[in-house]
Amino acid sequence: METSPDSAPCLLEVRGISKSFGAVRALQDVDFTLRAGEIHALLGENGAGKSTLIKVVTGVFPRDAGIVRLGGAEVAPRSSKAALEAGIATVYQEVNLLPNLSVAQNLFLDRQPMRFGIVREGEMRRRAKALLAEFGLDIDVAAPLGSYSVAIQHVTAIARAVDLSARVLILDEPTASLDRHEVEILFKIMRQLAGRGIGIVFVSHFLDQVYEISDRITVLRNGRLVGERETASLPRLELIRMMLGRELAETTSARAPASEQQVREICASFEGYGKSGYVAPFNLELRHGEVVGLAGLLGSGRTETARLVFGAERSDQGQAKVEGAPVRLQTPRDGVRHGFGYCPEERKTEGIVAELTVRENIVLALQAKRGLYLPLSRREQDEIAARFVKLLDIRPPDPERPVGLLSGGNQQKVLLARWLATSPRLLVLDEPTRGIDVGAHAEIIRLIRELCEDGLALLVISSELDEIVTYSDRVVVLRDRAHVEELQGEAIDVSNILAAIAADNSAVAQEGRP
Amino acid sequence: MKGLPPVLITAIVLVAGFVLCALQFPNIASTRVVCNLLTDNAFLGIVATGMTFVIISGGIDLSVGSVIGFTTVFVALAIERWGMPPLVAFAAILALSAAFGAAMGAVIHLFDLPPFIVTLAGMFLARGASFLLSTESVPITAPIYSTVSDFALRLPGGGRLTAVAIIMLVIVIGGALLLQLTRFGANVYALGGSRVTASLMGVAVGKMTIRIYMLSSLLAGIAGIVFSFYTGAGYSLSAVGVELDTIAAVVIGGTLLTGGQGSVVGTFLGVLIQGLIQTYINFDGTLSSWWTKIATGVLLFAFIALQQVMIALARRPAVRPAGATS
Structure with missing residues (x-):
């Protein structure tokens, strides 16, 4: 039962899903097929569309086009609750349970065994214990969930989902905060569930784990489907090429040969620089x-x-x-x-201030560098903004427009302009x-x-x-x-x-x- | 086991305080004083029971003091001026206050507003309405009032367990059972843990919010009736600031202001601690009664600090690997 054959019944079929956020096309015509009893890794770099796909399938985001079939019948959940009721459960990296309630209450919230309007606490605990025993956990189910490790919380979340008769289990980066031993426990549980015919979608960026656990791999890149392969017959190099590479033909030719040999002055150097547990020392x-x-x-x-x-x-x-x-x-x-200047990856959350205008965003870093007591006059601000709008060709060329209304590319230019204004x-x-x-x-x-x-x-x-x-x-x-x-x-x-x-x-x- | 549960700490504070008071004034340790303490704080115990539900669910209800005030005025006028039979007046005010709470809960849920603001508006509304009814104190002379006031279970040692004290004890016990044993109670804790997660897990968040505020206002209405028994009058300025005493009792009782943890029993102990301080000051006779407030303030600080320590301790084991729990 380690790998499921192609003949295994098709459990979850996603066909032609598209989703846009404003001008950004997050998913374009994506297909995804999950067979019963298989562990299927969903891979891709940041922004490839993995989370968007999951959220569209589970009804968190409405989709623009495409259909989702579960066990042959079309489903269109409007919320993750509806998806759960349909049989698609998601366990996110951040465990979506209540740490202040007991493990048993978490497992049976809103469906506790009752008698005469009173929760049968003993019966509930007994059932909770039996349920967790199936997953190899023997813990005090009366203790608050928050007193247990993340791994146990994950297993509890999975147990709840499975007990709610989930047929499809989506695990979004479940191993990110687990140690090696905990990962092994989780994998054992995943294999066991797959053996019971549950289809598991495994999202992770740890390729070793993907090779260890998955039967099949689907790769997304830039919101498009790159391909679906059987894990056993997909070499690692090929997988990485699928995740990262574009049309490889056009690459090297585009390279500028201009500035090659001349020795340049060192601007900044780092020797043995690092932080333990963060990045190994580097030069x-x-x-x-x-x-x-x-x-x-x-x-x-x-x-x-x-x-x-x-x-x-x-x-x-x-x-x-x-x-x-x-x-x-x-x-x-x-x-x-x-x-130094730094344009972070998360433009929206770490970079631009969407409500402020292009001008205000551009002068932000320069003003911060000068300090509070040397305010830039409005005339200076206008000059700087006008210069960079022209230099970087920011469109529309209106420095008084809120940055949130600009396209992604132009927002990026505003960020660049912000740092360039400080002459870094x-x-x-x-x-x-x-x-x-x-x-x-x-x-x-x-x-x-x-x-x-x-x-x-x-x-x-x-x-x-x-x-x-x-x-x-x-x-x-x-x-x-x-x-x-x-x-x-x-x-x-x-x-x-x-x-x-x-x-x-x-x-x-x-x-x-x- | 990591440290003592907050309720136990509250209980220890109460017992220690009681022993200290009894050492100085041996008369305090009598059923008579204890029963008086229960009677004097009956309305507070009732309204604090409702507030416990609200705070555990992650909310706050600032309107309860005003609802008590409005209730006393309404009951007094209904019986004395409008000629309503007392029981009809009680039923009417309880229906009215429950509807008032339900409306606040609905506004909080539907418009996704902070409970603080909504119940603050409710507080002004109810207080204003009671002034509209009458600005002066209206004495109640209905026979049921003297009957109820005279009723008491006699305890050995001269204590008289009055009707209002009995009502309060019944409500506290009922509230504790409701919170601990029912699905409603579990959902109250769930809401306090995280509204979003609770809703993802299938809790009908809207319905729960409405019911919780309905319960709080209903209990405030009952507290208002009890208050009118206690004072024998309806007055629009009664119970001003009681919402704050109530919140203090709940927090001293070990309920987290951020929601998710707490108990009705703890709240009851918190009410008794406040009552004990008041009793001590009465016995002393030289202290200004405002020392009650100061002592309550100091206790509040101590308990909030304690809660932060407990939270910090509770968070720590979460980062330890599996198997380290017991």
Whole structure:
């Protein structure tokens, strides 16, 4: 029963699902098939559309197009509660149970065994104990759920879902906060449930775990279906190519040969820099006029590196130097003071202030750098805003427009402008082209190159490997929260990066994490 | 087992306080004083029982003091001026206050408003309405009032367990059973844990919210009737600020202000602690009665600080790996 044959009955069929949020197309014509008794991994980088797909299937988001069939009958739940009633249960990374109630109450909330209007506490506990025993748990079910570890809470959530006669169980990053031993318990339970004919969707970014547990893999990228494969016959390199690569043909040719050999001045350097449990110590040199790309899978430590470099996270080892002089980078303020800028990945939550105008967003960092007592006059603000709207071609060219009304690409430009206004020496860009349409994509890349030619040092994170290849002078490859390889010059191409990412590392996979 | 449950701490404080008071004034340790304490705080115990449900569910009800005030005025006028039979007047005011609470609950749920604001509006509304009915104190002379006031179970030691004290004890016990033993009670805790999660798990959040505030206002109405028995009059300024005493009793009783944890028994102990302080001050005779407020304030601070410590302790084991729990 380890792998389910193709002949297994089709349990959940998703056909032609599309979903847009405003101008952003989060899902385009996606198919997904889950067979009874199989463990099916749903993979993709950030923004690939995994969560959106789950939320559309479980009725959290309404869908724009497509159908969902469960056991042959079409279903269209309007809420996750309705989905649960239909037999599709989701257990999120953040356990959706009530930590203040007892384990037994959590399992039987709103369906407790009753007699004469009174909850039969003893009977409920007995049933709860029996239910959890099926999952190999023997705990005091009268204790509050919050007093147990996350792993037990996960198992409780799964037990509740299964007991509510779920036929499809969606586990969204269930292992993210579990240790190795707990993961094994969870996997045992998953196999057991699959053996009972329940279809399990397993969303995770730990590839070793995916290979360990799943029968089949579906990969999404940029809201589209890349393909469905049997795990056993899918080499790791091929999987990573599916997750990251685009049309590989166009890649290396687009690379700018212009600035190759000249030795550039070091802008900032990091020696043995790191934070235990966050990113392993690394050496990194950033030079003026050079783009360094950070490549790796989701969770490999790319964003973590960027945050350390900027000072958004405190390092606990190593030495940072700016223009050769040792510096302390402990807070974002330190970063700003040394002329660093950081455009985070989560534009909406960490970057732009949607209600403020383009002008106000652009002057934000500059004002912060100058301090509260040296306000920028309105005239200065207008000048700066006008200059960057023109320079970066922000459209519509209206500095008084609230940023929230701009397209993703233009929001990204406003963010860039905010940091450029502070005349930084180093700019860190985390996924600068995420969620941006193709035209704006090229434009952002052009901007990155231009900035670089003006002597700025750039550290760019991207999941789009061909993009990284296009603009990077050097590429640092990360895996399991460590820098594993640095590619230069001719060596920079997509297949080399893929090879570095895919190098087998099952031994270190779990131990590297906190 | 990590530390003492908050209720137990409240019980220890009460017993220790009682022993200390009894050492100084041996007369305090008599059924007479204890029964008086129950009688004097009967209305507080009733309204605090309702408030316990509201606070455990993650809400707050600021309107209860005004509902008590309105009830006393309404009952006095209905019996004395409008010629209603007392029992009809009681039924009418209870229906009215239950409807008032249901309306506040509905507004909180439907418009997704903070309970603080909605019940604050309810507080002004009820207080204003009672002034509209009458601005002066209306004495109640109906025979049932003297009957009820005279009724008491005589206890050994000279104590008289009055009718209002009995009503309060029945409500406290009933409330405790409702909270601990029924599905309604479990849902109250669920709501206090997280409204979103509770709704995902199938709890009818809207219906629950309406019922919880209905219960609180209904009990405030009963407390109002009890208050009119106690004072023998209806007055629009009665029970001003009682909502705050009530919240204090609930919190001292170990209920988390953020919801999700607490008990009716604890609240009852909290009411008794406040009553004990008042009794001590009466016995002393030289202290200003405002010392009650100061002592209550100090106790409140102590209990809130204690709760924060308990929460911090409760969070810690969650990060330990599986198997470490017992």
